[in-house]
């Protein structure tokens with residue numbers, strides 16, 4: 001997979017097009033896997049056709065490299081958007097695995113943002129809380145996730161490493177069942193065990209990453225690219241590992257759309273006095289009636305909308321409204 005100078009692009013006849021899957025991308029080039037498993041570096045043709053991992057593409061060969069001629073229609077595209085740019089994670093996902101841990105303590109704001117972006121694309125999310133060996137941090141984090149269990153999010157405990165020699169991994173089998181036959185994007189802040197998980201489920205992941213780095217010839221930078229891994233030889237189950245991120249921008253979401261994208265808020269919609277209720281200050285608001293008092297701790301039997309969740313809604317609403325003023 002060496003990279004000789006790129007030959008001038010030749011438009012290819014449709015008969016030369018071959019289907020492929022984008023399994024890694026970096027900058028303007030990507031790695032495309034064909035049905036027979038062969039992988040080759042491809043360059044997108046034209047400026048507009050930005051490809052992302054998970055894209056099904058039609059490509060044509062040119063010497064030992066190729067060019068992506070067409071991107072098939074996407075089932076979904078998971079992305080975030082801040083003031084400056086839109087950053088795509090991956091396309092055509094069956095689900096997202098949001099990995100958090102007992103330690104470092106997770107940010108509920110980041111979690112809520114990722115869930116909203118996923119909801120906007122209709123992609124189910126599994127929240128996995130790792131490091132169940134760390135007590136009392138684990139129980140505390142598990143309790144903080146109560147509002148999410150309550151609103152129907154799948155929340156699973158996990159232990160990838162044992163703190164003591166006496167305990168062993170736990171929850172891996174249950175997780176494997178959820179992943180089986182699906183394409184799952186793994187998201188998570190730094191330090192939660194993302195690489196431990198990928199290496200546990202894809203034993204040859206490290207070698208593959210090295211191979212991809214060499215192929216894309218971008219040295220150290222390729223560690224920040226997104227990679228598609230098959231966990232099985234029959235290529236039915238895939239994990240997509242993505243680089244960490246600082247902020248999850250939701251600038252692509254309209255503020256008036258927010259409540260619809262938060263299942264606990266959504267369940268309370270429909271009975272507000274004003275049809276264009278923002279649920280922030282209006283009288284006769286059916287959402288505000290359902291908001292827990294700030295001093296109530298989250299629990300599995302708490303009122304429909306937790307105080308933290310409502311606060312996150314209010315902050316996001318203000319943030320997204322602000323963006324639209326200029």
Ligand SMILES: Nc1nc2c(ncn2[C@@H]2O[C@H](COP(=O)(O)OP(=O)(O)OP(=O)(O)O)[C@@H](O)[C@H]2O)c(=O)[nH]1
Pocket residue numbers: 130131132133134158159160161162163188189190191192193194195196197244
């Ligand atoms: N106690 C405990 N530690 C764990 C568990 N799983 C992973 N770790 C440890 O957590 C630390 C972070 O794990 P990584 O897999 O490197 O985390 P990461 O999410 O890839 O983090 P970055 O490399 O910063 O992106 C490592 O020291 C792991 O050994 C667990 O279940 N329990």
Ligand SMILES: [Zn+2]
Pocket residue numbers: 272273277278279280282284285286287288
């Ligand atoms: Zn309302």
